[in-house]
Amino acid sequence: MSYLPCGVYHEYYRQDHAWWQTKFVIGKMIFLALFLFYILPFWGGLYWVGVANLVTYTIMGALGVQLLIGYCGQVTLGHAAFIAVGAYTATLLMLQLNVPYLLSMLIGGLVAGLWAIIFGLPSAKVKGFYLIMTSLAAQFVTVDFILTQFVSQIGGRGQAFSLPPGTITIGPLVIDDDTKVYFLGVILTILLTMILANLLRSKVGRAWIAIRDNDIAAETMGINIVFYKLLAFFVAGFMGGIAGAFWVSNLAALSPEHFQWFWSLWLVGVILIGGVGSIYGTIFGSLFMVLILEGLKFAIIPLTPIYPQLSMKFLFLKEATFGLAICIFLIYEPNGLAYRWWQIKNYFNLWPFSY
Amino acid sequence: MQLFLQVLITGIMMGGIYALVALGWTLIYKCSGVLNLAMGELTLIGAYVSLTFYLWGVPFLLSLLFTVIIGFVLGLITERIFLDKLIGEPVLTVIMVTVGLSFFFRGIVEFLFGTDTVIFDPPVFPMQPIDIGGIIIGQVYLWSFVAAIVLLIAFVAFFQYTRWGLAMQATADDEMAAMSLGVSARFVYATAWGIAFIAAGVGGTLLGNINGLNISVGYLGLLVLPAVVLGGLNSVPGAIVGGIIIGVLQNFSGAYLDRFTPGGVKEIAPFVFMVIILLFKPYGLWGWERIERV
Numbered sequence: 001m002s003y004l005p006c007g008v009y010h011e012y013y014r015q016d017h018a019w020w021q022t023k024f025v026i027g028k029m030i031f032l033a034l035f036l037f038y039i040l041p042f043w044g045g046l047y048w049v050g051v052a053n054l055v056t057y058t059i060m061g062a063l064g065v066q067l068l069i070g071y072c073g074q075v076t077l078g079h080a081a082f083i084a085v086g087a088y089t090a091t092l093l094m095l096q097l098n099v100p101y102l103l104s105m106l107i108g109g110l111v112a113g114l115w116a117i118i119f120g121l122p123s124a125k126v127k128g129f130y131l132i133m134t135s136l137a138a139q140f141v142t143v144d145f146i147l148t149q150f151v152s153q154i155g156g157r158g159q160a161f162s163l164p165p166g167t168i169t170i171g172p173l174v175i176d177d178d179t180k181v182y183f184l185g186v187i188l189t190i191l192l193t194m195i196l197a198n199l200l201r202s203k204v205g206r207a208w209i210a211i212r213d214n215d216i217a218a219e220t221m222g223i224n225i226v227f228y229k230l231l232a233f234f235v236a237g238f239m240g241g242i243a244g245a246f247w248v249s250n251l252a253a254l255s256p257e258h259f260q261w262f263w264s265l266w267l268v269g270v271i272l273i274g275g276v277g278s279i280y281g282t283i284f285g286s287l288f289m290v291l292i293l294e295g296l297k298f299a300i301i302p303l304t305p306i307y308p309q310l311s312m313k314f315l316f317l318k319e320a321t322f323g324l325a326i327c328i329f330l331i332y333e334p335n336g337l338a339y340r341w342w343q344i345k346n347y348f349n350l351w352p353f354s355y
Numbered sequence: 356m357q358l359f360l361q362v363l364i365t366g367i368m369m370g371g372i373y374a375l376v377a378l379g380w381t382l383i384y385k386c387s388g389v390l391n392l393a394m395g396e397l398t399l400i401g402a403y404v405s406l407t408f409y410l411w412g413v414p415f416l417l418s419l420l421f422t423v424i425i426g427f428v429l430g431l432i433t434e435r436i437f438l439d440k441l442i443g444e445p446v447l448t449v450i451m452v453t454v455g456l457s458f459f460f461r462g463i464v465e466f467l468f469g470t471d472t473v474i475f476d477p478p479v480f481p482m483q484p485i486d487i488g489g490i491i492i493g494q495v496y497l498w499s500f501v502a503a504i505v506l507l508i509a510f511v512a513f514f515q516y517t518r519w520g521l522a523m524q525a526t527a528d529d530e531m532a533a534m535s536l537g538v539s540a541r542f543v544y545a546t547a548w549g550i551a552f553i554a555a556g557v558g559g560t561l562l563g564n565i566n567g568l569n570i571s572v573g574y575l576g577l578l579v580l581p582a583v584v585l586g587g588l589n590s591v592p593g594a595i596v597g598g599i600i601i602g603v604l605q606n607f608s609g610a611y612l613d614r615f616t617p618g619g620v621k622e623i624a625p626f627v628f629m630v631i632i633l634l635f636k637p638y639g640l641w642g643w644e645r646i647e648r649v
Contacts, residue, residue, distance in 0.1 A: 075447050077454075122633060128446055129390050130637050133584060136577070137626040145623040265454055272451055313466050320462025326455030330448050331440050 005349045056185035058286035060243035064236035070277040072232040073212030078139030084259035086112035086241025109241035116237025124226045160255035275336025284337040362610045368496040370602020371503035377582040377594035379554030385527040386547035393457035395576020401556015402563040426556040430549035472569040499561035581629035587642025
């Protein structure tokens with residue numbers, strides 16, 4: 001938690017526990033809502049809306065990773081598997097059984113959560129590196145084997161499930177362009193963030209944090225470690241599943257290639273850069289990674305006349321930059337962007353009497 | 356029976372190469388405690404370096420020697436720039452730095468060499484397969500296996516009989532005691548990375564000779580993980596035996612189980628096997644039994 005501004009005191013617990021404690025914060029939130037729901041989608045142009053869609057998807061996926069790694073201490077390098085399970089469940093329900101989109105999204109999330117529990121079971125016995133290995137196996141078994149070889153055969157659609165326009169509808173509203181996807185994404189992101197933030201300040205969240213900090217001490221305090229770990233896997237998988245089901249609305253065709261191991265590592269990289277153990281961190285990290293790579297795209301345009309292959313090889317440059325960014329952040333800024341933000345905020349909150 | 360022996364022999368041959376790379380992995384872990392997920396990219400780098408020399412017309416053995424030297428230097432540099440600053444950091448941090456390194460290396464390799472499959476041209480080893488009592492073995496496999504075994508023996512001899520090797524063993528055993536006896540731990544860490552680069556580079560070169568070289572050779576780096584988990588993370592003989600077992604297992608599942616599924620068992624089997632090991636014997640065959648109970 002950051003410090004309150006100078007001169008603000010609370011008289012009731014209700015005030016003390018409020019999310020937005022000062023008028024200034026409420027003002028910021030109103031401005032943020034205005035920006036998200038009016039300025040960006042209507043004045044920003046389609047390009048930035050597309051970028052924003054990628055950001056919302058990254059945030060939703062990374063929230064689950066943040067919960068597992070940052071709040072429960074269970075390192076996972078296979079989160080793309082759960083996202084994929086959510087996406088495939090939702091798509092199959094829509095295409096085969098004509099289930100409405102929102103319902104299939106919910107079922108997708110639940111199935112992904114249950115799937116995450118299966119691969120979370122070893123966490124009852126092992127931790128650290130061995131758990132990482134299990135999550136790695138989850139990635140390869142789920143995406144490269146089950147989804148590619150078996151699930152993709154359902155319905156005889158071939159390797160990629162094409163989603164004809166007009167498949168994804170919410171009631172009478174057809175989600176068919178970037179702006180509508182954007183609104184769906186922003187609303188879902190806000191919902192998921194609120195769910196996670198509220199969970200974290202409840203009994204469940206405190207149990208998770210206790211397990212992260214010291215699992216033996218947590219057990220002696222009477223926390224059922226296995227239950228809460230599996231619950232963390234379930235919630236993280238659920239969020240991943242919702243993210244996957246959301247991303248379906250932005251795709252013309254769904255194939256296992258969208259959920260490769262790279263994406264799992266990408267999500268972990270996002271939270272490491274943003275800051276482990278902070279919801280802000282998830283959002284900052286997603287913004288930073290997506291925007292930096294978009295900026296890189298602009299930066300190399302002037303260089304293409306000098307070295308024409310550069311735009312073709314951009315993908316590789318992106319990969320190398322991502323790797324280098326992770327290394328540099330971990331070595332020089334191990335607390336991530338959220339820590340920097342926390343410092344800046346406190347500087348202004350405590351100004352002028354910072355001691 | 357014919358098929359069984361054929362698959363077994365091929366598996367052992369492939370396993371030899373896996374064992375070589377797994378040895379490099381174990382070495383880093385043993386000496387410096389770094390769980391390295393960038394092993395596949397180290398194989399890629401080594402393989403592409405030796406291929407480049409070979410395509411320039413340098414004889415194969417000489418280009419392999421250059422690969423070894425360049426690999427060693429790259430290993431020292433990598434350790435000094437990235438890993439040296441992370442001594443004493445949490446496990447996740449170190450693992451993620453190696454993941455970052457793997458992306459970095461992979462991006463660089465793809466950027467410089469492209470993603471098309473390239474082959475050693477003209478072929479290094481004769482194409483004519485050898486027929487031993489009905490079992491047909493490609494000469495590439497045979498020679499790769501021989502090369503891997505020679506290198507494995509060389510490494511083991513290095514650890515047993517040279518001053519540096521003994522210093523590395525001492526550090527792996529008890530860092531504090533080794534330092535008090537005048538062994539430089541930083542030197543040992545750097546050497547461990549250098550040797551890992553060498554092992555991975557030679558392994559990658561051999562694999563590139565078998566199937567041609569493209570980015571998927573880096574997949575080998577992931578196969579190393581089941582091998583070392585099976586053998587025990589910090590056991591050198593474990594890494595060798597684990598590598599060979601994983602090679603055999605992979606070939607068996609490819610030969611016998613693939614017909615029951617649409618395909619892809621061969622790539623997945625080592626990981627499924629790894630999960631089973633983790634559930635029942637997490638410290639592997641000969642690893643230190645220092646697993647923290649949850």
